[in-house]
Amino acid sequence: MNYSLMRILIIIAINILALSVFGQINNTHQNIRVGFYNLENYFDYSPDKLKNDTQFTPYGDYHWNHKKYDQKTKNIYKVIQNMKCRNCIILLGVCEIENEKVIKHLLYSTPLNKSKLNYVHYESNDSRGIDVALIYSNEFQPIKTSSFELFDNGVKIETRNILYVKGIVELDTFHVFINHWTSRYRGVLESEYLRMEFSNLLKSKVDSLINVNKNASIIIMGDFNDEPHDISLQNLMKVNALFNMSNNFNSSFVKGSVKYREDWYIFDQIIVSESLYLNLNGWEVTSRMSIFDPIWILEDDMKYLGKKPFRTNIGYKYNAGYSDHLPVYIDIINTK
Secondary structure, eight states, X not given: OOHHHHHHHHHHHHHHXXXXXXXXXXXXXXXXXXXXXXXXXEOOSSOOTTSSOGGGSTTSTTOOOHHHHHHHHHHXXXXXXXXXXXXXXXXXXXXXXXXXXXXXXXXXSSGGGGGOEEEEEOOOOOTTOOEEEEEEETTSEEEEEEEEOOEETTEEOSSOOEEXXXXXXXXXXXXXXXXXXXXXXXXXXXXXXXXXXXXXXXXXXXXXXXXXXXXXXXXXXXXXXXOTTSHHHHHHTTSTTEEEGGGSEEOSSOSSSEEETTEEEOOEEEEEEHHHHTTSSSEEEOSSEEEOOOGGGEEEOTTTOSEEEOOSEETTEEOOOSOSBOOEEEEEEEOO
């Protein structure tokens, strides 16, 4: 073979190998799928003397037993498994879990154990014992966690906590807040002051982070029991470095994340800091939040028409579904 031709072929081969290696290096940079899911009373069936959980026992109003609990766990697993994206880091906030036992059962006693997911959870001061938690992939490394509680004149309010997790992804720091604000069960106006208390508490924590680093990468998610235009969320958004991704959302069959009678509401939201919205640190959020609404997670609304979330219980009647809320998610793209 001609020496010059052989030299050219060798150079081409080296270049192809270099491009292949470079491609492999680039592929190690993963994107992050951030999601939130209200699990609708994910209780075990054992009574807890320290909590008001008797409704979710075999002899309680819901006649909650091992069979129903096991089916609930399988349903949640199915949703999480289908929400995940291939080769993505997972940050999934959840609420309405009773305790650490149920989150362990979900992650380690279902096929999710192959995904090597971990969690952060604190017991809250909620009278019913329902908590929030963060489920995360191993690529996310928590370095600080805290539980922020509401106080009234120095006395703890019997309600949920705000979970805070500071973690590292590829040497970059992320600050994650998981929320479940007071419901409207007692009436919108009667419960509004508690959601404002949550808003003020969260705002103070975010302000502190922004004051230290105006380009901090912050992710806020939760069931706020208010919509983006309500006063509690508007108060939070006075932090100029925040963007509510639920102002515009993608969906296939629904007009919100939860339905009450004929009306849809976007109570489940994801909010990000300016650094993620404007790609200031090499991580850029997708332009819209998505509602995870495949047809199998919905059922026909025979009374108010259209579709509605396929929930676990309707009143005290067992419905064998997933949740009364739909999950939401965004993708954060690694642009480095």
